[in-house]
Every structure is written in C-alpha cells, then in structure tokens.
Amino acid sequence: MLALLEAIGGRASNTDFQKLLFLFSREAADPPLYEFVPYKYGAFSFTSYADRLKLIEKGILNRSSDHWELSTDGEAAIYSEPGYRKDAESFVSRLGWMRGRELIAYTYKHFPYYATHSEIASDILSSDSSALDAIRNSKPSTVISGLATIGYEGKSIEAYLNLLLQDGVTLLCDVRRNPISRKYGFSKRVLASGCSRVGIKYEHVPQLGIESSKRHNLSSQADYADLFSGYSIEYLPRQEKELTMISSWIESGERVALTCYEADVRQCHRGCVASLIQSCSKDLQVKHL
Numbered sequence: 001m002l003a004l005l006e007a008i009g010g011r012a013s014n015t016d017f018q019k020l021l022f023l024f025s026r027e028a029a030d031p032p033l034y035e036f037v038p039y040k041y042g043a044f045s046f047t048s049y050a051d052r053l054k055l056i057e058k059g060i061l062n063r064s065s066d067h068w069e070l071s072t073d074g075e076a077a078i079y080s081e082p083g084y085r086k087d088a089e090s091f092v093s094r095l096g097w098m099r100g101r102e103l104i105a106y107t108y109k110h111f112p113y114y115a116t117h118s119e120i121a122s123d124i125l126s127s128d129s130s131a132l133d134a135i136r137n138s139k140p141s142t143v144i145s146g147l148a149t150i151g152y153e154g155k156s157i158e159a160y161l162n163l164l165l166q167d168g169v170t171l172l173c174d175v176r177r178n179p180i181s182r183k184y185g186f187s188k189r190v191l192a193s194g195c196s197r198v199g200i201k202y203e204h205v206p207q208l209g210i211e212s213s214k215r216h217n218l219s220s221q222a223d224y225a226d227l228f229s230g231y232s233i234e235y236l237p238r239q240e241k242e243l244t245m246i247s248s249w250i251e252s253g254e255r256v257a258l259t260c261y262e263a264d265v266r267q268c269h270r271g272c273v274a275s276l277i278q279s280c281s282k283d284l285q286v287k288h289l
Contacts, residue, residue: 001033001048002060002070002078007088008096010070015041017068019103020096021048026111028091029084035158036114037198038165042107042121043114046157046194050184105131113138117198143168145253147277149270150289153263157185161198163289169257171201171249175270176260177209186261201254207242209260210269224267232272247277250284257289 004024005012012020022043025032036043052068055061060074070078078085088096098106105124108115112134115121125131148167152160164172172195179188192202210231218224236243249256262268265288274286 001051002055002074003084003088004091004096005068005070006075006078007085007092010075012068012099014066014068016099016103018042018044018048019107020098021045022107022111022114023095024088024091027095028087030087033084035156035162037158037161038114038117039197040117040119042104042118043111047184108135140166140168143170143253143255145250146255146287147250147274147284148255148257148287148289149265149268149274150257150259151261151263151265151268151270152181152183152186152259153261155263157191157194160185161194161200164195164200164257165198167255167257167287167289169200169255171203171254171256173246173249173256173258174202174204174260175206175208175258175273176204177206177211179204179206181261205242205246207239208236208269208273218267221266228269228272231269232276236272236276243273243277243280246273247281250277250281 001021004021005017008020019042021034022036022045025034025036034045034048036045038044052061055074056063058073059071060077062069062071095106101124104120105128108118108121108125109128109131112131115135116139118124118135121132121135125135148169150160150163155163172191174188174191179191181187185191185194188204192204195202210227214227218227246256246258258270258273260268260270265271265274271288278284278286
C-alpha cells in the first residue's frame with residue numbers, strides 16, 4: 001500500500017486511492033493486497049482503512065480526513081522495505097495516472113459488480129448505457145427468502161460480506177454467545193457496521209450461543225458430535241422465543257444467514273440451529289456458504 005502511494009506521488013484523495021488500490025490489487029499485486037466490497041462510490045476495502053489508522057498512529061501516514069499522504073517516516077519505511085515498489089511503478093505507468101471521474105468510470109466498466117451499490121453510477125456513466133446494463137446484470141438475483149449459514153474462519157471481512165451479498169442475504173443473525181474477535185471486522189460493533197454499509201441488517205441472538213467453556217478440548221469430529229447432540233436435544237428446544245423469531249424473519253421475506261466462527265458447519269452450533277428451524281418449516285432449504 002505504501003509503495004503504491006509513493007508511486008502515485010505520495011498523496012491522493014480518499015476516493016482516488018481506494019480505486020487505485022483496488023485496481024492494483026486486482027491487476028498488479030501478486031498476491032492481491034486487499035479484497036473489496038461494492039459500496040456507495042464503488043469498490044471499497046474496510047481493512048485498508050483499518051490499516052490506515054494504524055499507519056497514522058505510527059507516523060507512517062499523515063493525519064487527514066480526505067487524503068492519504070505519506071509522511072517523511074513513511075517514505076523512509078518504503079526504502080527500507082522495497083517489497084511491491086517495482087510492481088507499483090509498473091502499474092502506475094499503465095493505469096495509475098487516472099484520477100476522478102475517469103478513474104471511477106474505468107473501475108465501473110471493467111468490474112461492474114463493485115458498482116452495484118454505487119450512488120453515482122448513473123451520473124458517472126450517463127452516456128454509457130451498456131456499462132450501466134452490465135452493472136444491473138451484476139446484481140444478485142431477486143432475493144428468495146430462506147436460510148443460510150456462514151462462518152468467518154479464514155475470511156476477510158470483505159470476502160465474507162461478498163458471500164452474503166452474492167447469496168442475496170438480507171439479514172445476518174449472529175449466534176455467538178460472545179460476539180468478540182481478535183480478527184478485524186468480526187467483533188459485534190464492526191461487523192454490524194460493515195453489514196449496514198452494504199445494505200444487510202444485523203441481529204445478535206446470544207441466547208443461541210454455546211458457553212466457551214463447553215468448547216474446550218474438542219479434538220475430533222466425534223467430540224463435536226457429542227457436544228452438539230446435547231445442545232440440540234437439551235438446550236435448543238428451550239430457546240423457543242429466539243427460534244420462532246428467526247422463523248418469523250424468514251416468513252416475512254428475509255433471507256437470513258446464521259453466523260459464527262468455524263468454517264466447517266459440522267464443527268459449529270449454527271448447523272444445529274439451522275437444522276431445527278428447517279425441521280419446523282415445510283420446504284425450507286438451508287445453504288451453507
């Protein structure tokens with residue numbers, strides 16, 4: 001990120017730098033620097049902004065509300081850790097000279113999915129009906145009410161949100177008892193904010209969580225099966241209010257995703273919750289993202 005900022009002159013507006021960082025990540029950096037979500041001005045990375053704050057705190061970037069700007073210490077850091085500099089310089093010679101509307105239009109035309117939540121697409125592409133059609137066609141199909149599950153293990157917040165968007169999820173139901181995480185993006189406040197920014201509602205239902213003490217010493221699938229057997233038979237049926245609430249969301253037209261940590265639904269209690277809801281709802285299908 002610092003190498004890219006240096007290559008474009010050490011300073012860029014927020015919008016310009018997000019678009020350049022997106023293009024650099026998609027077309028030049030190997031492996032990609034960041035993942036992105038469709039946001040109100042196009043491709044956006046929450047993680048890059050979290051990193052920006054850390055770099056400001058370290059004095060690598062100057063503090064600014066509307067620009068990304070290298071500090072003197074930041075310039076020195078690049079020279080001591082050359083990393084992506086060659087790739088950044090090559091990228092800038094090809095695409096990094098664009099700014100403003102031209103840059104936004106380029107990203108919208110070449111990556112229409114990331115413009116699907118844009119508030120300015122019709123203005124930026126007012127004379128390009130085919131590009132606007134491509135954006136409309138990149139939107140997920142009409143939302144079908146139903147139930148999905150998703151774990152965030154091994155995912156960035158952007159990759160996670162994209163899975164929800166692409167499946168048409170309208171409401172994320174967090175079934176962790178304690179919705180905190182050392183991984184950026186997945187503590188309750190930040191996750192709820194990220195969902196809201198891409199048009200997904202967030203609800204926390206801690207009553208469906210499992211106490212962390214009961215998850216200690218799970219070393220095999222058989223251990224998980226024993227834990228979830230007791231949870232499904234003895235605990236879940238007593239949470240009728242919460243289960244009925246989730247079912248009512250689905251019946252009202254929401255596509256609900258149950259979320260917790262584990263990537264493998266067989267090792268997560270969200271699978272038990274989904275199974276019980278499914279058993280009480282005729283023809284309800286569950287998709288594990």
